[in-house]
Amino acid sequence: MSELILETTGLSKDFKGFTAVDSVNLQVQRGHIHALIGPNGAGKTTCFNLLTKFLEPTRGKILFNGIDITGEKPAEIARRGVIRSFQISAVFPHLTVLENVRIGLQRFTGTSFHFWKGLTGLKQLDARVLALLELVDLREMAQLKAGDLPYGRKRALEIATTMAMEPELMLLDEPTQGMGHEDVERVTDLIKRVAEGRTVLMVEHNMRVISRIANRITVLARGAVLAEGDYDTVSKHPAVLEAYMGSEAAELQGAH
Ligand SMILES: Nc1ncnc2c1ncn2[C@@H]1O[C@H](COP(=O)(O)OP(=O)(O)OP(=O)(O)O)[C@@H](O)[C@H]1O
């Protein structure tokens, strides 16, 4: 298999004459945690919407594992293993944490997801549920109603239900948004853990998080790629510092 799991060429999205994503050539290496950063309105979320086909690209191509998926529907892309957290995996507040994860897994009964093959019976299902709860550090909270979880833990549960879908490429749009310091640390560790054996593409504003876990960073500004590289390269890049200006530039410098 090629070392690129995802590649876009000339990916673009116009909204009524305004170009929100402008000829983006993105190359995501298999096994990486790849961060997509950029100032507000840079086109990061729109990019995610194009990759999952929530939006139709105006121009350009998307290759996943070398296969052109530009013309595919969201469900087909999800079936290939490109899963965006919070896309399909809604959290049901009145069900327990455990029930939420179990439902996430049961949705795959009868589909071609590899781990499911040959598995029968509730026992194996529950073993898998517990393993996922363990992974996201929610085993002790398994019997709590999902709606009663603190905010940070709710995001962890969402990540668990996304993991139930066995994503090969997991897309996370601002996973630490709105979290306090402790939850940010916890979710950062969690992302690192779930990234083992898969690829993560994440939008993230918190530079400390990025400096800790991102293998590679693509900086978007006004829809176009401004810079690319590892954290040290990107955080010193003059154009990046200029695009961020003010407080966020200070944040870029101060993350280490
Ligand atoms: N459906 C839409 N119709 C028109 N314009 C849109 C639409 N969606 C996004 N835009 C515009 O496209 C640009 C990029 O938006 P996008 O949400 O992708 O940015 P972002 O990088 O995710 O920003 P943020 O950091 O604030 O989340 C913005 O100027 C936004 O107003």
Ligand SMILES: [Mg+2]
């Ligand atoms: Mg966004």
